[in-house]
Amino acid sequence: MAEVSEVLMSVLSTVRVPRPGDRVHKDECAFSFASPESEGGLYVCMNSFLGFGGQFVERHHARTGQRAYLHITRTRKAQKEDDNSSGSGDPPKKKPTRLAIGIEGGFDVEQEQYEEDVKVVLFPDRQEVTSEDLATMPDVVRERVSLSMAGLLAADSVSHALQVQQWDGEVRQESKHAAELKQLDNGVKIPPSGWRCEVCDLQENLWMNLTDGKVLCGRRYFDGSGGNNHALQHFQQTGYPLAVKLGTITPDGADVYSYDEDDMVLDSKLAEHLSHFGIDMMTMEKTERTMTELEIAVNQRVGEWEVIQESGATLRPLWGPGLTGMKNLGNSCYLNSVMQVLFTIPDFQEKYVSSFEKIVDEAPSDPTQDFKTQVAKLGYGVLSGEYSKPTPDPGDDPSASSEPRGDQVGIAPRMFKALVGRGHPEFSTNRQQDAQEFLLHFINMVERNCRSGANPSEAFRFLVEERIVCQQSQKAKYTQRVDYIVQLPVPMDQATNTDELQEAERLREEAEASGNPPPAAPRARIPFSVCLDALSEPETLTDFWSSAVQGKTTATKYSLHYLPLHLSTQPGEELLPEVAPPPLMTPDVEVKAPVLDDSTVSQLCEMGFPMEACRKAVYYTGNTGIDAAMNWVMGHMDDPDFSAPFVLPGCSSAPGSTPTESASEEHLATIVSMGFSRDQASRALRATSNVLERAVDWIFSHLDDLESMEVSEGGRSEGGSEASRDPPPGPRVRDGPGKYELFAFISHMGTSTMCGHYVCHIKKDQQWVIFNDQKVCASEKPPKDLGYLYFYRRVAE
Numbered sequence: 001m002a003e004v005s006e007v008l009m010s011v012l013s014t015v016r017v018p019r020p021g022d023r024v025h026k027d028e029c030a031f032s033f034a035s036p037e038s039e040g041g042l043y044v045c046m047n048s049f050l051g052f053g054g055q056f057v058e059r060h061h062a063r064t065g066q067r068a069y070l071h072i073t074r075t076r077k078a079q080k081e082d083d084n085s086s087g088s089g090d091p092p093k094k095k096p097t098r099l100a101i102g103i104e105g106g107f108d109v110e111q112e113q114y115e116e117d118v119k120v121v122l123f124p125d126r127q128e129v130t131s132e133d134l135a136t137m138p139d140v141v142r143e144r145v146s147l148s149m150a151g152l153l154a155a156d157s158v159s160h161a162l163q164v165q166q167w168d169g170e171v172r173q174e175s176k177h178a179a180e181l182k183q184l185d186n187g188v189k190i191p192p193s194g195w196r197c198e199v200c201d202l203q204e205n206l207w208m209n210l211t212d213g214k215v216l217c218g219r220r221y222f223d224g225s226g227g228n229n230h231a232l233q234h235f236q237q238t239g240y241p242l243a244v245k246l247g248t249i250t251p252d253g254a255d256v257y258s259y260d261e262d263d264m265v266l267d268s269k270l271a272e273h274l275s276h277f278g279i280d281m282m283t284m285e286k287t288e289r290t291m292t293e294l295e296i297a298v299n300q301r302v303g304e305w306e307v308i309q310e311s312g313a314t315l316r317p318l319w320g321p322g323l324t325g326m327k328n329l330g331n332s333c334y335l336n337s338v339m340q341v342l343f344t345i346p347d348f349q350e351k352y353v354s355s356f357e358k359i360v361d362e363a364p365s366d367p368t369q370d371f372k373t374q375v376a377k378l379g380y381g382v383l384s385g386e387y388s389k390p391t392p393d394p395g396d397d398p399s400a401s402s403e404p405r406g407d408q409v410g411i412a413p414r415m416f417k418a419l420v421g422r423g424h425p426e427f428s429t430n431r432q433q434d435a436q437e438f439l440l441h442f443i444n445m446v447e448r449n450c451r452s453g454a455n456p457s458e459a460f461r462f463l464v465e466e467r468i469v470c471q472q473s474q475k476a477k478y479t480q481r482v483d484y485i486v487q488l489p490v491p492m493d494q495a496t497n498t499d500e501l502q503e504a505e506r507l508r509e510e511a512e513a514s515g516n517p518p519p520a521a522p523r524a525r526i527p528f529s530v531c532l533d534a535l536s537e538p539e540t541l542t543d544f545w546s547s548a549v550q551g552k553t554t555a556t557k558y559s560l561h562y563l564p565l566h567l568s569t570q571p572g573e574e575l576l577p578e579v580a581p582p583p584l585m586t587p588d589v590e591v592k593a594p595v596l597d598d599s600t601v602s603q604l605c606e607m608g609f610p611m612e613a614c615r616k617a618v619y620y621t622g623n624t625g626i627d628a629a630m631n632w633v634m635g636h637m638d639d640p641d642f643s644a645p646f647v648l649p650g651c652s653s654a655p656g657s658t659p660t661e662s663a664s665e666e667h668l669a670t671i672v673s674m675g676f677s678r679d680q681a682s683r684a685l686r687a688t689s690n691v692l693e694r695a696v697d698w699i700f701s702h703l704d705d706l707e708s709m710e711v712s713e714g715g716r717s718e719g720g721s722e723a724s725r726d727p728p729p730g731p732r733v734r735d736g737p738g739k740y741e742l743f744a745f746i747s748h749m750g751t752s753t754m755c756g757h758y759v760c761h762i763k764k765d766q767q768w769v770i771f772n773d774q775k776v777c778a779s780e781k782p783p784k785d786l787g788y789l790y791f792y793r794r795v796a797e
Contacts, residue, residue: 004127005137011067011122012144014047017151022049023368024155026072029053030367031360033381033411037114041073043121046148049155050368059360061123068145070152071121071128074114118153120145158368158418175258175265177241181210181273188213189278193287195246199230202512204288206247207231207257210267211240213277218245235259242267247288249274249281315770315777317408321385322764325410325774331432333773335417337760338439340771341744341791343382344762347456352376353383371449374416381411388776410774420445435746435758436485436789443484444638451696460484461733467558468541468624473548475574477622482733485789488531495524525785536560543597545623547577552623597623609633610643619646640694641687667692671699739795745787758788 008015018024026044028035034053036042043057044050046068052060057069120129131149134142190213195206197217205218205227216234217227231243242265245255258265267273271281322344326336342348352359352375359376360367367373381387389409420442421427427441446457461482468477495501504521511519536559544555596618603626604614613633621628636642664685670692671681676699688694744762759772761782768779 004122004129004133005141007122007127008068008120008129008137008141008145012141014066015068015144015148016047016049017144017147018049018155022155023158024049024152025051025158025368026070026152026155027051027157028412028415029056030415031056031363031373031377033377033387036072036074036116037076041071041117043069043071044152046070046120046152048365049152050366056360058123067123069121069123070149071119073117075117077113077115118149120149158415172264172266175242175256175261175267177258177260178265178267178269181242181267181269183210183273183276184212186212190215190246192279192284197227197230200228200512202227204247205245207243207245208277209234209238209240210242210244210256210273212238215246216243232259242273244270244274245288248286249279249284250286251282251284254281254284315780317390318769318776318778319385319388319390319408321388322383323769323776324382324385324388325408325771325776326382327410327412328773329412329414329417330430332413332417332430333758334433334435334438335413336773337746337758337771338435338442339378339413339416340382340760341746341762342442343379344744344764345456345459345793347454347459348379349383351450351454351456353379356380368415369419371419371445374419375446378411378413378416381413387411391774408774408776432756435748439789440484448696455732457484458732458734462486463733465560467560468544468622469556469558470544470546470548470553471555472553473546475546475548475577477547477575486535489534489537490526490531491534492524492526494530495526497522497525523786541624541628543600543623543625545597555624557624597625600626600629604629604633612644612646613642615646639698641698644687664690664692667695671695736794737796740792741795742784742790743793744791745782745784746789747783747786748788 024044026036026042026049029042029052030050032053032055034040034042034051034055038053040054043052043054045052045060045064045066047066048064050060052069060066061069118131120134121127122129129145131146134146137145190208195208195215196203197206198215200217202217206215207218208215209231214231214234216231217229218231220226220229235241235243239260241258241260243257243259244267245257248255254270256265256267256270257263274281326340328336343353352372356376356379359372363373364370387409391409417427421429424441426433427438443457443460447455450457461484464481464483466479466481468479469475470477500522501524504519507519508521539557539559541555541557543552545551546553546555596615600618600623601611601614604617605611609617613636614629616636617629617632621632667685667690668678668681671684672678676684680699681695684695684699685692688698742763744760746758746760748758749756759770761768761770761779761784763769768782770777770779770782
């Protein structure tokens with residue numbers, strides 16, 4: 001022990017005691033999903049506080065020279081089943097009574113209890129030091145090491161803090177309208193019961209507007225249940241912001257919704273506001289489920305394997321490489337489903353998994369904050385099969401033979417979720433999110449982190465060509481933009497089960513008339529081909545500024561989603577002149593700026609967007625109307641220069657500002673090496689004050705503007721036509737045969753994409769597999785007609 005004491009004394013300067021604010025990773029390895037519960041436990045560096053599994057701790061020691069690690073191992077305690085057990089072999093769960101995570105009455109994130117063993121291990125000889133051993137060592141060693149051990153054990157682990165982050169869905173903010181809410185003196189008095197919607201006579205899901213006392217039905221959900229949107233429509237017509245849900249009013253409060261703030265809110269003057277319309281809050285009784293209770297019911301159902309997908313079928317659990325489940329971290333099923341699909345794509349496998357060892361060797365000093373490392377870690381965890389094994393049941397007799405349970409050990413993507421969600425107002429929370437929005441968010445992060453070398457997001461890129469025909473001159477204009485997802489319109493009027501839908505509507509009306517709850521509404525069945533046809537339907541543009549007639553007129557827009565990188569005009573078609581709109585004139589000076597539709601700019605500004613961003617939106621959509629401008633705004637809100645002064649193509653600065661310095665040749669060369677033209681690189685640097693990092697972010701967030709920039713800045717030779725013009729260099733879009741096959745789809749269950757549950761089906765080795773968080777099973781009847789996101793791959797001829 002004297003030898004060990006000498007070793008500890010020699011490394012004592014590297015042993016740190018955690019301070020407030022230090023990030024302690026004592027629950028998860030930086031490079032794998034090893035944990036104290038894993039075989040071999042977890043080694044925590046007593047200097048950097050990073051955690052490492054047995055296969056990576058030696059690498060860290062060799063790379064850094066760090067010798068002292070706290071070795072933590074945990075063994076699961078046996079659990080006794082209670083009355084709440086489901087009888088399915090799953091651990092018993094307490095019934096949640098509160099829409100919350102990590103607090104009393106909420107959803108439990110971790111219920112298992114463990115016996116923990118802790119000791120210090122000294123590398124490279126793996127000498128072990130227990131607390132009892134420390135008691136025999138010199139005071140300076142004992143005190144320093146004991147303080148470090150105690151500090152590490154007491155510290156709030158980063159992973160654990162993320163896992164059990166307290167989220168209370170019932171904590172609501174005071175509405176900004178509550179204190180000064182204006183109520184009309186219109187003589188309206190509301191009875192204590194017997195309410196009906198004033199428009200459709202619906203008798204449930206009713207909301208009373210607190211300004212005028214109108215009683216109207218709530219929103220209609222995707223499955224036809226809920227209401228008929230009359231309360232929402234009333235707000236849109238009047239602007240009266242607050243409504244209370246009738247049937248939830250008690251002496252303790254009620255459900256109050258702010259349409260203006262788009263959230264459930266508190267109204268500190270609720271009793272006064274209700275009294276205005278003759279409702280005595282102190283005598284009211286609850287007759288309907290609150291929105292919180294409805295949400296809890298949805299979240300409880302997501303854990304029931306049989307009712308989520310393919311109900312009634314006994315699904316066979318699958319294990320092995322590429323068949324690894326992912327733990328739900330509290331409404332993280334959207335992330336689980338998307339990442340399972342992405343790591344089925346060869347580009348992502350090649351980028352992150354095939355190079356896993358190299359990525360680990362080249363990782364920065366804090367790999368937990370490195371995008372490439374954490375994506376590679378997740379990909380390896382999903383595909384390796386190391387974590388694709390049945391969850392141990394502490395209540396089972398190890399000697400007894402039984403069928404494996406559906407749940408897997410799986411992986412918990414806590415570090416990954418924390419990293420990709422950092423700084424994002426939604427993905428950094430434990431709330432449910434839209435899987436499509438997360439997919440685009442992640443693709444954007446891949447683009448920004450793959451500025452050199454292979455870029456797996458190229459697998460999603462496609463080209464959209466838009467042809468706009470001026471109806472007055474019959475001349476056309478062509479534009480191109482890069483996109484990643486085809487958003488299909490769903491023409492409800494072309495459903496094939498119209499008779500069934502009409503019968504369901506008749507039954508609903510009869511039920512409402514008799515005061516009975518309406519039956520479940522059937523889904524409208526709309527052929528996929530009809531949705532594709534609707535995608536290419538022409539769109540009429542009003543207030544289109546035509547360069548041919550030098551004024552506003554009507555135009556027709558045709559959109560084509562395709563891959564070839566050349567433009568082709570229609571036979572006999574003449575192109576619109578490539579001239580800028582006329583300049584604005586003032587009595588004393590000519591301002592070289594385009595004529596922008598002031599009404600569209602004003603509408604956008606009224607929605608709360610910055611003036612400069614609104615001007616850019618109208619400019620880059622060619623004065624084609626509020627819808628096009630709004631789409632531009634939504635697609636560029638994350639741009640670093642979103643609210644920066646509007647700089648015209650070809651200009652070095654905004655009107656009235658100081659021109660920026662000339663672009664750095666070194667910066668230009670760096671951006672050109674990524675496949676962009678010199679003009680495009682120059683524009684990006686000008687727009688970001690010659691800062692390379694900002695310029696690269698800018699150019700990747702303006703991919704759809706680069707094509708038009710080439711025309712406006714470089715012009716066109718007199719004899720050249722649109723058809724013969726060579727395409728400018730830019731983001732790579734792959735070409736190939738136009739035959740595709742479905743290989744995955746993500747399904748959603750719930751009243752909106754922001755709640756409920758997501759699962760995915762993936763075709764692996766000609767067999768469909770369902771991934772439902774930690775459960776991975778062979779799919780017997782993949783519900784292809786109930787998908788939310790569909791993924792296709794090109795079929796090689």
